[in-house]
Every structure is written in C-alpha cells, then in structure tokens.
Amino acid sequence: MSSVMHSFFRALRGITKTADEWRDARTPEQQYVYLMESGKMKGKHLGSCLDSIRRGGLNTCYWPLAIPQLMEFIEKWRVENNDNEQRYHELAIEELYLESELPHIDLVSCPREEEHTEKIQDGRGRIRCFHVEEQEIEAPLESYNSWDEHAQMARLNWMHTGDSEEKGNGRESALETIIDPCYAIISDREVILPFETILQRLNLQPAYITNYCGGTGLKLCRRLDKLPHPGSSLEEDRYCTGHEDRNNAFELFGDGWDLAYYVLKWKQQTPSHEPPWRALWEEQHTPDRSAIVYND
Numbered sequence: 001m002s003s004v005m006h007s008f009f010r011a012l013r014g015i016t017k018t019a020d021e022w023r024d025a026r027t028p029e030q031q032y033v034y035l036m037e038s039g040k041m042k043g044k045h046l047g048s049c050l051d052s053i054r055r056g057g058l059n060t061c062y063w064p065l066a067i068p069q070l071m072e073f074i075e076k077w078r079v080e081n082n083d084n085e086q087r088y089h090e091l092a093i094e095e096l097y098l099e100s101e102l103p104h105i106d107l108v109s110c111p112r113e114e115e116h117t118e119k120i121q122d123g124r125g126r127i128r129c130f131h132v133e134e135q136e137i138e139a140p141l142e143s144y145n146s147w148d149e150h151a152q153m154a155r156l157n158w159m160h161t162g163d164s165e166e167k168g169n170g171r172e173s174a175l176e177t178i179i180d181p182c183y184a185i186i187s188d189r190e191v192i193l194p195f196e197t198i199l200q201r202l203n204l205q206p207a208y209i210t211n212y213c214g215g216t217g218l219k220l221c222r223r224l225d226k227l228p229h230p231g232s233s234l235e236e237d238r239y240c241t242g243h244e245d246r247n248n249a250f251e252l253f254g255d256g257w258d259l260a261y262y263v264l265k266w267k268q269q270t271p272s273h274e275p276p277w278r279a280l281w282e283e284q285h286t287p288d289r290s291a292i293v294y295n296d
Helices: 006-012 028-035 046-051 067-080 195-202 256-267
Strands: 060-063 119-121 127-129 132-138 141-148 153-160 175-181 185-187 208-211 243-246 250-253
Touching (some): 028 067, 195 250
Antiparallel strands (some): 132 175, 141 153
8 A cells, every 4th residue: 555654654743642652561462462351442543453563664564463363353443443434544545545455466467378368257256367278198097186376276187197017018098188277367356355365465474484393403303293204214313304384474565554444445345245354265375476466
C-alpha cells in the first residue's frame, strides 16, 4: 500500500501516545499475551493494537507470530469491539492511499511458459493456462502426486517402472500417451480471497526455515526420527543434517496500521456478507512472490 508507515506520520503530527508507550515497556511477545487477556483491546484501534506487538524499521515490520496466532489476535479484537470498522484505523483509507489493492495474482501470460497462449476459466473464476502437451512414455507406468506452485494444486505425474533388461526380445515396447495440461494460474483477480490467503501472500518471511540441533555447525541430532534421509551415514553417526520447520513469523511492507487496512479491504470484497476467513487447503501454498501484483 505505502512505503511510509502511518506510525511515522503520527510522529510528525506530534502524537505522543505511541504504541511503544502504551505497552509500558513490554516486549512484543509480552504485549501479545497482555492484549489477549479479556477486555484489554476494547475501545482501542485495531491498527494501534497490531502496531504494539510488532518490531520493525522504516519500510517493513516483523511480528514474532505464526499467521494463525495473528488471525486469532485480530479475531479477538473484532469480538471485543463489535467489529466496528470506525475503530480499524484513525483515518479513512482514502486519506492515506490513492489506491490500495489486495495481493491478487494478475499476470499477462502463463508463468510457466510465456509461449503458452490458451486460457480457460475454472469454477472459482480463476484464469488458467490451458496449454496441453502430449507425452509418450514407455509402459508400464506408475503415477505419483506432487504440488504444483504455478497451478496451486496437486499435479499427477507419470514414470516408467519397467526393467530395461526386459527389452531385447525383438519386440517394440508399448507406449502410453499422457495428456498433460498446464493449468497454471494467470489471474485470480475476480476471486474472493480468504483473509488467511491474503496474509500468506503478504508475508515476506519464508514459510519454512531449516534449523540445526545445537545451532550452526555439525552437531549431534536431538531429533533423529525427523532426519530427512533415514538410514544415512549421518544418521548412524547421530549428526544433525537439518530440520525443515514452519517459520512462525510474519513480515509486512508497512506497520500495524497498514495491516488493519488489509483487514478492512478483505471485508469490503463482499459487502453483503463476510468473505472466507480461513484458506482452503489448496490456498495454503503461497505462489511465487514474483507472480503477486500490488497496485499502489
């Protein structure tokens, strides 16, 4: 939305009651616990509450919370304040931003291959690439699923499982024709985005991080049952080769006041009823950040 935070504008206007001051020297983690107590957020702006539980600099802010925790925090504020939209922010959104958009995917061509020109609209209104390729693979075949980030869905893959030594009997091997549609998402601008999906796409932090037992360097593993390659020589030596853990952090271009605006923009997608709060399973995977377009 903006590269200059509202908290900076508040300081320029001489507003001294900043989020840092009213949290009484509590750390963001301590402030989160404090505000999650009954009634602690009642009567306060959502932007101020969100701003009081973050760390950050001039352009980005960091919340030491997983996205579900952040959503629980916002839900509690909405309950305590009867979801009063007048208490989301101190200013109307139009007073700070000429234009503000949710992080929809909105590309001009297929993100997998620019040469793909065929398009189709799926049942949820997303524009997908409908380029189809045919592959001939030697039988027998075995299928397996893998996640396709471009299509945001599970993709069926095929592989030959026969033994090459079975050849040589003078007969040609049978070939199977596989139809392989691209299905990459080109645009979902007409789709109602769940709030969880919005947070996932806004998050500058990676979804997963690699942690090593004992910190950096080759150390003894305390989670042998979770090593990525069971039975390896490293496992036998009990050394840690790293564990992929979910990253419980959220980082945003903006501050807590900006995040409050995104809650409001989420609500305004469907004025007659509330949009989805939680994401569907297929929306749990965030697309490549280069495919997300922000108009500001």
